[in-house]
Amino acid sequence: MSGIDPNFKTTKSIVEKHSDHDVYGPVEPPKKLGIHGSIVAVDFDLCIADGVCLDVCPVSVFEWVETPDHPASTKKADPTRESDCIFCMACEVQCPPVAIKIFQPS
Ligand code: F3S
Ligand code: F3S
Ligand code: ZN
Numbered sequence: 001m002s003g004i005d006p007n008f009k010t011t012k013s014i015v016e017k018h019s020d021h022d023v024y025g026p027v028e029p030p031k032k033l034g035i036h037g038s039i040v041a042v043d044f045d046l047c048i049a050d051g052v053c054l055d056v057c058p059v060s061v062f063e064w065v066e067t068p069d070h071p072a073s074t075k076k077a078d079p080t081r082e083s084d085c086i087f088c089m090a091c092e093v094q095c096p097p098v099a100i101k102i103f104q105p106s
Helices: 052-056 090-094
Strands: 014-018 021-024 040-043 063-066 075-078 100-102
Touching: 040 075, 052 090, 090 100
Parallel strands: none
Antiparallel strands: 014 021, 040 100, 063 075
16 A cells, blocks of 8 residues: 555546545445545545545544445544645654655745
8 A cells, every 4th residue: 555646636537526626536336436636636436435535634624434345444534624724744644654745835
């Protein structure tokens, strides 16, 4: 397991929107859920619901969403408020499976 693909924006396509953020596919529920978010990106297929991202984020970007029957975990940290991110990077650094990648708009 090597973490979220840092190049997913070129190797994957946006297949849907979820709570105002992009979802990069393929998405084949319940087993394949793709990557949620373009500023704060969370690979739902790698997220194991550790929860440190919700604990450390100073601006409450993340919210739990239920993902019944996903093999890695049955809830995921959804970047519901990704546009509030202040780029502290704590989530990206601390997520155990390295499921988060931050993109600071230039
Ligand atoms: Fe999931 Fe990593 Fe957060 S495992 S809950 S994205 S710390
Ligand atoms: Fe929060 Fe991660 Fe941004 S901890 S402020 S979403 S870099
Ligand atoms: Zn989402």
